[in-house]
Amino acid sequence: MMDGAHPNEFDLLAYVEEDLPEPRKAAVAEHVAGCQACADSVRQLETARQVLRSAPLLEMPAGTRAAVLAGLPARAPKRRLRWRPAVVAPALAAAAVLAVVTGVVLTVDWNDRGQEEAAEFTPSPAAPATSEADAGAEAGGAEEEKRALSSALRPVHGPPREVALYLRSQGFDARVVDSTVRVRNADPEAVMRALADRPDGPVRVEVVP
Amino acid sequence: MHDPDAPLVERAQRGDQCAFEQLVERHQHRLFTLAARTLGSPHDAADAVQEAFLRAWLALPRFRRGSLFSTWLYRICLNAAHDQRLKRRAEPSELVDRADPRDTFSERELSGELQRALDALDETYRVAVVLYDLLGCSYAEIAEMTGVPEGTVKSRIFRGRTELAQLLGTTAGRPESKT
Numbered sequence: 135m136m137d138g139a140h141p142n143e144f145d146l147l148a149y150v151e152e153d154l155p156e157p158r159k160a161a162v163a164e165h166v167a168g169c170q171a172c173a174d175s176v177r178q179l180e181t182a183r184q185v186l187r188s189a190p191l192l193e194m195p196a197g198t199r200a201a202v203l204a205g206l207p208a209r210a211p212k213r214r215l216r217w218r219p220a221v222v223a224p225a226l227a228a229a230a231v232l233a234v235v236t237g238v239v240l241t242v243d244w245n246d247r248g249q250e251e252a253a254e255f256t257p258s259p260a261a262p263a264t265s266e267a268d269a270g271a272e273a274g275g276a277e278e279e280k281r282a283l284s285s286a287l288r289p290v291h292g293p294p295r296e297v298a299l300y301l302r303s304q305g306f307d308a309r310v311v312d313s314t315v316r317v318r319n320a321d322p323e324a325v326m327r328a329l330a331d332r333p334d335g336p337v338r339v340e341v342v343p
Numbered sequence: 344m345h346d347p348d349a350p351l352v353e354r355a356q357r358g359d360q361c362a363f364e365q366l367v368e369r370h371q372h373r374l375f376t377l378a379a380r381t382l383g384s385p386h387d388a389a390d391a392v393q394e395a396f397l398r399a400w401l402a403l404p405r406f407r408r409g410s411l412f413s414t415w416l417y418r419i420c421l422n423a424a425h426d427q428r429l430k431r432r433a434e435p436s437e438l439v440d441r442a443d444p445r446d447t448f449s450e451r452e453l454s455g456e457l458q459r460a461l462d463a464l465d466e467t468y469r470v471a472v473v474l475y476d477l478l479g480c481s482y483a484e485i486a487e488m489t490g491v492p493e494g495t496v497k498s499r500i501f502r503g504r505t506e507l508a509q510l511l512g513t514t515a516g517r518p519e520s521k522t
Contacts, residue, residue: 143497143498143501144494144497144498144501147500147501175505177508178504178505178507178508178509179501179504179505179508181508181511181512182472182476182503182504182505182507182508182511183476183504185457185507185508185511186457186472186473186476186477186504186507187476187477189380189452189457189477190452191372191373191376192372192375192376192379192380192385192388192448192449192452192453193372193375193448193449194372194374194375194389194392195385195389195449197389198371198375198389198392198393199367199371201393202367202371202392202393202396203360203364203367205393205397206360206363206396206397206400207400207401208358208360295397309390310393
């Protein structure tokens with residue numbers, strides 16, 4: 135294999151990882167024993183491996199987990215009926231005609247429809263309850279202090295994640311924390327101007343220093 | 344290929360958020376470690392992981408068997424981390440990020456000697472050694488996640504490790520900023 139030539143990096147890595155089959159393993163071992171450069175490489179590979187493998191996993195903060203779960207829009211693949219005016223107007227006209235012709239009164243329950251659409255953007259009921267509890271338990275006084283220092287703005291239509299992403303696209307440092315869109319170091323009026331076109335809704339928006 | 348996540352993935356693909364929540368539980372710390380070690384900041388990592396889980400949830404109906412869910416998820420996380428790095432470059436003023444009192448352990452780890460050495464590596468080397476040595480992924484999984492042949496993965500691990508050892512060697516005598 136080598137005849138005096140240095141083993142390549144694949145052989146050296148496999149040697150350190152003990153993946154190298156005989157007789158190549160013995161040949162590399164023999165070379166490394168007599169070659170300072172390759173012995174250095176082997177030592178470096180082993181040192182870095184040892185350091186990396188003893189590094190601990192880093193725990194994802196509970197607040198991030200809560201934000202992940204709160205930011206998930208519901209996927210509604212079955213019925214994605216949109217009540218756009220172009221669709222609604224003819225439909226209402228047709229319903230009215232039908233009502234006149236048949237004498238049957240058809241009602242469109244706008245409130246129910248509105249709730250259904252809102253539900254599409256609302257996380258599952260169980261998720262935020264537990265995650266907010268987790269976050270609250272960990273956050274303690276610091277979180278309360280942040281809340282106290284923040285200024286709450288007009289709640290807007292969601293989902294929170296979409297609001298935050300939109301604000302980011304407008305240059306704000308916005309993120310979702312416990313279902314609330316938190317904007318840092320921003321002029322509250324500028325934030326509200328950016329959200330002026332967004333209708334009222336359940337998503338809290340606050341500016342924190 | 345047996346995927347331990349398969350039953351939960353199937354439910355989550357049908358829109359079951361509780362199933363997805365369990366997948367988040369299972370993978371959150373490893374994903375956070377991947378993002379934090381490749382980005383070097385717990386705040387950027389939190390943003391990247393949040394984005395990664397959102398993208399995964401939205402893309403889940405298109406996930407096909409043939410690769411492990413975890414491999415697919417890590418790839419999404421790597422992309423989100425890459426995007427986060429670009430965003431950070433575009434907005435360097437945000438670099439001054441206050442420490443979150445909840446993240447003291449991560450903060451300490453990420454301000455240590457190992458992280459400084461990782462930060463000094465080429466991004467491709469850093470990703471390779473974090474996935475292989477820190478998270479225990481196989482060459483084949485890393486190849487799939489990063490879209491390069493296994494030989495390239497091995498080469499990156501070789502170079503990442505040797506450079507890392509050199510960097511750790513040259514900084515070993517310096518005082519640590521750890522508290």
